[in-house]
Amino acid sequence: MLKVNEISKVFNPGTVNEKLALDRLSLTLNEGDFVTVIGGNGAGKSTLLNAVAGTWYVSAGSILIDDVDVTRMSEHKRAKYLGRVFQDPMMGTAATMGIDENLALASRRGTMRGLGRGITHKEREHYKELLETLDLGLENRITTKVGLLSGGQRQAVTLLMASLKKPKLLLLDEHTAALDPKTAAKVLETTEQIVRRDNLTTLMITHNMRDAIAHGNRLIMMDNGHIVLDISGDEKKKLTVDDLMEKFAVAAGQEFDNDQAILG
Amino acid sequence: MFFTDFINALPGAVAQGLIWGIMAIGVYITYKILDVADLTVDGTMCTGGAVCVMMLTSGKPMWLALLAAVGAGLLAGLVTGLFHTLMGIPAILAGILSQLSLYSINLKIMDNKANQSLNARNFNLLVSLGNVKSAPVRIVDGHPVFNPIFLVAVVLILIIAVLYWFFGTELGCSLRATGANPNMSRAQGINTKRGVVLGLMVSNALVAFSSALLAQYQGFADINMGRGAIVIGLAAVIIGTVLFDRIFHNFALKLLAVGIGAIVYYVVLQLVLSLGVDTNLLKLLSAVVVAIFLAVPYWRKQYMSKPSKATEKKS
Ligand SMILES: Nc1ncnc2c1ncn2[C@@H]1O[C@H](COP(=O)(O)OP(=O)(O)O)[C@@H](O)[C@H]1O
Ligand SMILES: [Mg+2]
Numbered sequence: 001m002l003k004v005n006e007i008s009k010v011f012n013p014g015t016v017n018e019k020l021a022l023d024r025l026s027l028t029l030n031e032g033d034f035v036t037v038i039g040g041n042g043a044g045k046s047t048l049l050n051a052v053a054g055t056w057y058v059s060a061g062s063i064l065i066d067d068v069d070v071t072r073m074s075e076h077k078r079a080k081y082l083g084r085v086f087q088d089p090m091m092g093t094a095a096t097m098g099i100d101e102n103l104a105l106a107s108r109r110g111t112m113r114g115l116g117r118g119i120t121h122k123e124r125e126h127y128k129e130l131l132e133t134l135d136l137g138l139e140n141r142i143t144t145k146v147g148l149l150s151g152g153q154r155q156a157v158t159l160l161m162a163s164l165k166k167p168k169l170l171l172l173d174e175h176t177a178a179l180d181p182k183t184a185a186k187v188l189e190t191t192e193q194i195v196r197r198d199n200l201t202t203l204m205i206t207h208n209m210r211d212a213i214a215h216g217n218r219l220i221m222m223d224n225g226h227i228v229l230d231i232s233g234d235e236k237k238k239l240t241v242d243d244l245m246e247k248f249a250v251a252a253g254q255e256f257d258n259d260q261a262i263l264g
Numbered sequence: 265m266f267f268t269d270f271i272n273a274l275p276g277a278v279a280q281g282l283i284w285g286i287m288a289i290g291v292y293i294t295y296k297i298l299d300v301a302d303l304t305v306d307g308t309m310c311t312g313g314a315v316c317v318m319m320l321t322s323g324k325p326m327w328l329a330l331l332a333a334v335g336a337g338l339l340a341g342l343v344t345g346l347f348h349t350l351m352g353i354p355a356i357l358a359g360i361l362s363q364l365s366l367y368s369i370n371l372k373i374m375d376n377k378a379n380q381s382l383n384a385r386n387f388n389l390l391v392s393l394g395n396v397k398s399a400p401v402r403i404v405d406g407h408p409v410f411n412p413i414f415l416v417a418v419v420l421i422l423i424i425a426v427l428y429w430f431f432g433t434e435l436g437c438s439l440r441a442t443g444a445n446p447n448m449s450r451a452q453g454i455n456t457k458r459g460v461v462l463g464l465m466v467s468n469a470l471v472a473f474s475s476a477l478l479a480q481y482q483g484f485a486d487i488n489m490g491r492g493a494i495v496i497g498l499a500a501v502i503i504g505t506v507l508f509d510r511i512f513h514n515f516a517l518k519l520l521a522v523g524i525g526a527i528v529y530y531v532v533l534q535l536v537l538s539l540g541v542d543t544n545l546l547k548l549l550s551a552v553v554v555a556i557f558l559a560v561p562y563w564r565k566q567y568m569s570k571p572s573k574a575t576e577k578k579s
Contacts, residue, residue: 053451074455075450075451076449076450076453076454076455076456077453079450079451079452079453080453082451084451086447090445091445091447091448092448092451093445093448094440094441094444094445094448094449095444095445096440096444097437097440097441097444101437104437105437105438105441105449105452105454106452108434108438108452108453109452109453110453111453113433113434113435113437113438113454114433114434114435115430115433115434115435116433116434117432117433117434118432118433118434118436118437119432119437161452
């Protein structure tokens with residue numbers, strides 16, 4: 001499904017701020033894998049997701065999605081394979097457009113946008129049903145501008161948008177980190193529902209070790225631009241937070257920075 | 265005395281306002297929808313008129329002259345768009361470069377003259393200052409002659425109708441999304457660069473069309489006719505927003521508000537003129553008024569906003 005071959009990313013090359021954020025990193029995801037990603041601040045987690053999404057091109061290496069080489073494919077073109085939810089609730093939606101219009105934009109991901117209607121009545125009915133599944137009461141206010149919604153509501157809508165057109169790969173970058181714990185739990189629950197319903201191959205970054213353990217079938221830990229730990233199957237099921245901290249210390253040769261990882 | 269002056273000049277002010285209303289809708293598309301301040305328009309606001317006048321004086325039919333003006337506007341927008349997206353020049357600077365280039369180009373279009381006149385007596389013009397107080401439509405020598413207020417109002421409404429339709433299409437929605445949140449737009453597969461170029465083209469086409477009407481209306485094209493156009497356009501957008509924001513929520517009505525904003529601008533300008541204010545000060549006055557209105561929303565946010573919730577933090 002996803003094949004990342006020895007990718008590197010250097011920020012600000014040739015300056016004093018030069019930073020090797022990804023260092024010959026390789027990762028292969030199988031169809032239906034739900035992978036949680038943890039690691040300290042600056043480990044390169046977001047950089048990995050952005051590399052896959054095409055926010056910029058990688059400095060070296062290659063990226064294949066479903067056997068298509070997307071390494072030099074622009075961000076908007078490879079968007080047809082990807083669903084994305086960002087850490088910042090403002091990032092994933094157009095604030096000045098309605099909930100329905102945002103969903104309509106997402107439902108046209110990967111298609112030619114021509115002079116057909118931007119949204120139809122039939123679509124609106126469909127979106128109402130989808131919004132009902134979120135259980136946030138949004139189905140009764142589908143023309144409300146997204147800018148008027150709370151952060152949690154926006155993330156829930158962004159999740160719907162990311163999965164409206166079944167993506168080959170769902171990329172979640174700490175999408176609950178900016179929410180209060182209760183809302184975060186709810187959004188995470190919705191995430192789990194959607195991923196299971198559509199059997200989505202998913203890469204989910206989280207700051208919360210418990211969440212990383214509780215969700216998905218595979219867990220990877222990053223440090224300094226490398227993957228330092230990759231656990232799946234039964235081993236992952238039996239994993240505890242203490243195990244993780246210990247494994248991190250061994251793998252990275254240092255104590256896991258507790259301040260940076262919220263243990264929930 | 266002052267009052268009769270003002271009343272006499274009122275129809276002319278309304279006609280000018282309507283013509284500039286088309287221009288202001290062009291500014292609305294870039295400034296409000298795409299979130300780009302495009303300074304190309306100061307050049308395009310002459311280019312359209314220059315092209316139209318030269319075409320008409322060389323005996324071309326009206327429809328062709330207008331089409332050529334619109335084409336010139338599209339081209340100007342394309343160039344600014346490519347400066348910005350292909351060459352990575354910041355939008356403001358890209359617009360300034362186009363505007364400067366257009367100064368030379370406009371002179372060349374006008375046969376190296378700063379002014380080219382178009383005598384209403386020799387041409388069947390669509391709009392002319394001379395008809396501003398006559399009936400909406402008259403038949404003169406077998407040709408319909410329109411009152412400019414009537415004709416431009418109809419044209420303005422047609423333009424609003426077409427834009428309303430366009431911004432409801434998939435392509436139009438993708439342009440709105442591009443202006444609202446380019447990151448999200450790319451994540452949803454929208455080519456934001458192409459969107460910005462397209463928006464600039466549509467905007468400058470409208471400006472050039474407005475310019476073509478203005479040149480006919482006043483009976484000449486002049487190298488300085490677009491100077492400060494962006495400020496007039498912004499003033500119209502701002503006046504329209506301030507006056508109608510609370511009551512107009514529909515997109516078509518918002519565009520209409522911009523048109524009305526331009527009329528209000530020219531009526532107020534006429535009022536100031538009738539009061540005997542030094543005309544040399546007018547541009548300064550316009551700039552100050554626009555600056556203040558642009559500052560209002562900023563000040564409001566800065567000094568009167570409640571502390572935002574943690575979950576609503578701005579990116
Ligand atoms: N756009 C950028 N420009 C320069 N440096 C960056 C950029 N994005 C990330 N970095 C740097 O790369 C490293 C990895 O960042 P990131 O992937 O955001 O970490 P995290 O694991 O916390 O998501 C950090 O040192 C960060 O400062
Ligand atoms: Mg990050």
